[in-house]
Amino acid sequence: MDTAYAPPPRGSRVPVGLRAPFSGRTWREFLYLLLSLPIAIVMFTYAIVVIALGAGLLVTFLGIPVLAGGLAGSRALGGLERLRARALLGLDVAEPEPVRPSKPSLMGWVGAVLKSGASWRHLLYSLLHFPWALFSFIFSVTFWTLGWGLLAYPLWRWTFPAYLDQPGIQMWDDGHGNGLSLDAPADIVVTSGAGLLLVLAGPWVIHGLTQMDRVMVHGLLGPSPLATRVSQLESDRGVVVDTAAADLRRIERDLHDGAQARLVSLAMDLGLAREKLAEDPEAAAKMVDEAHGEVKIALQELRDLARGIHPAILTDRGLGPALSALSARCTVPVTVTVDLDHRPAAAIEGIAYFTASELLQNVSRHARATSATLDVWRTADRAMVLVSDNGRGGAHTEAGTGLAGLAERLDAVDGVLLVDSPVGGPTCVTAELPWRG
Structure with a gap:
């Protein structure tokens, strides 16, 4: 669940909505939007100069290395943007794939930069970020300052009669001395209340604006899928x-x-x-x-x-008989259920077998259980292996454990290992494997 603000600390009586305007995250995101405009102006100007200069010099030999150098500069600016997003938005984006010249020479480097999709995405970011930075800067500054200004209206209303010869904020004036000014007590309360609503909504508006920045930084300045x-x-x-x-x-x-x-x-x-x-x-x-x-x-x-x-029974008769024979060697009584309409590929069948074998060994050695179940079935394009027991629980996939190694081996074939094992039990370990018939 993507929320802008964490729940209040234990014992806190202040709701999240009231704490948000004073949250460090709100002000960091607001600072990010403030800095985006001047940085975007520099990057946009740089991108236009690079494109114009490189395109103008293409009629000569200098155009290609100038364009390559400009793209390299865009990558450097993109690195600074990733650092800014990490510091102010908490967005950790990995560096894109490095430039790998085919041969160690200047022209090899130039060719590698021009062929790098990451370099062109950095240049595209410089072009696209400017209009968004302009809009988000104007909108966020207007919204945020207006909210705080209206909320504090009772504190600075005195400036109108003192310096502007007006009783308060003038809503309209017909030019003949007839108009509406916010100077009555009720008007002041309503104005301050409207400011309070804007202040309370401001953190969510600012967070929503920075979401687009997160998408752009992640999509254009990070590694390609x-x-x-x-x-x-x-x-x-x-x-x-x-x-x-x-x-x-x-x-x-x-x-x-x-x-x-x-x-x-x-x-x-x-x-x-x-x-x-x-x-x-x-x-x-x-x-x-x-x-x-x-x-x-x-x-x-x-x-x-x-x-x-690789057990012969698995090759000859499939998962059902092989897992039944496997469970017979377990020190805990195991109920085996295999619901497969046909056999998967031999590689997936072998992985499923050895996954079940390792999980049943864990039951025998560590669970202190009196019974266990082993279920295998297919759902859509996934083969599922579920081993559960009524033991003491506490199993986890932290580094150094057998389950951690099993999770790594499953991940190598696009599989997933899910462990649900509260202390005191029961334990349910589910392995998902890609189905290949």
Whole structure:
């Protein structure tokens, strides 16, 4: 919910509407509107000069580098505007995508500046902001000063008879001494009351005017949606690479410390059994029996490891049977409901499975629950996985937790992890994944 002012502090008896005219935010936004006009005049003049000079010199070779330099200057002015918006409006806009020359030379830089959409958006901001800054300056100053002036009318009414030979504010005069002046007590009260209404409405008017400035700064001086999406995809790719590397290290560790070590020991035992086969057949047979048991254990470890990579039942039979088998290994009784009309893509199916697996592991290890539910369904273009339990609650996605890592991995595929876990329980964790059939 976008509101101009926060609710009153605990224990405050002053309503928000009465505190707003004296709020620091109101005066910061008013200062922003006051500064916008002179700054906009400078930026508009600069933009006109850049366009005129660059276009006029295009018939020569100088026009292109002059225009590129002008665009670079617009980017610098835009940086100052972002700082001003951050300081006075509390609007934190990221820097646009930097200029990346194709080759380290002057002409490479000139070409990169001219091809940069962010540079042209900064120049466009200089042109469009001026008429809006002019309007918002005049409207806000008139509205705000008129409100405070009328509210304080009883304090300065004396200036009319003292210096203007009038009893008060003159509403109209026919030129023959007949007119209406606000000098009666009732007139003074009504005038001051009208000023009070304007003062109380002023913060909301000023905030509404600065909303357009927020839109312009965010849309024209910030990164483009495409650049933001590319940056997000690069970050998500990094998360996926890190996760894959961590999984590979885990598999290598499990193989080295588990099945590999057991197979090495098994090979040594079989070698000793072969040496003893001629001189002590009974001891050799006993060692072969022990080796047979080691083989079974090694096979089970390999099956568990393969199940952790990608369970065969998931590939063969789908999410329903795979999640049922998964829930059977949970230390808490789990009720599984899978409502899918058909199977999603293998990648989404695998992510949903391992998401449910990690959430059920959290239930087993941390929840102290007596029962849990696992529901999977499809809604529109999203696959939903919901794990709930009646445990102690308190789960969160703060940095360093397993849920934080899970949230990062889901975000890498345009998924979302929602955690509702008040202290004392119950806990409901919902994972949303894009549906790809």
